[in-house]
Amino acid sequence: MRLRNLDQKFKGLLKQGLAPKELAFSISVAILIGIFPIYGSTTVLLAFLALRLKLNLPIMIAISYILTPVQIFLIIPFARVGEFLFGYESIGMDLESLQRAFSEGIVTALSQYSGRLVLAVGGWAIVSIPLSVVIYIILFQIFRAMRQIRKRDEVNMSSD
Numbered sequence: 001m002r003l004r005n006l007d008q009k010f011k012g013l014l015k016q017g018l019a020p021k022e023l024a025f026s027i028s029v030a031i032l033i034g035i036f037p038i039y040g041s042t043t044v045l046l047a048f049l050a051l052r053l054k055l056n057l058p059i060m061i062a063i064s065y066i067l068t069p070v071q072i073f074l075i076i077p078f079a080r081v082g083e084f085l086f087g088y089e090s091i092g093m094d095l096e097s098l099q100r101a102f103s104e105g106i107v108t109a110l111s112q113y114s115g116r117l118v119l120a121v122g123g124w125a126i127v128s129i130p131l132s133v134v135i136y137i138i139l140f141q142i143f144r145a146m147r148q149i150r151k152r153d154e155v156n157m158s159s160d
Helices: 002-015 020-034 042-053 057-066 068-086 095-103 106-159
Strands: none
Touching (some): 020 106, 042 057, 095 106
16 A cells, blocks of 8 residues: 555656746756755755755756766866955865865865865856756747647647
8 A cells, every 4th residue: 555655656756847837947956956066965955956846856866967077077167256256366176186085075075175165156156046047948948839849739630
């Protein structure tokens, strides 16, 4: 009996958020959070947002995993944007030193680079939030057009 409920909940989760508006919002939020400059935090953030906003969690997690290399690559540029915006001097931070710090553990990385990661979050917010709004608008228009084409094709098929 409980397995059936679990199966129904899982199927509902897969079908949830498939309207053009919801799908575009799910993808744009996944992109926004998928490039969040604190490595290892995206899955928890996405799960929270998806459940809270009733978005499509499987699509969001898949996009987040695809964006992991982009997320790592963007940590330093986001930190540089944050340094520039908030008037901090640039320090010697490169991908190799970040990888070394994260390989020693997240606590080590946070203790060495916590200030720069806060600046990276600021840079991320300034750059990514407006970008995600643009992505949402574009995706919504695409998904809405695709839905209209599909409905038109269904009407044409049923009239034949």
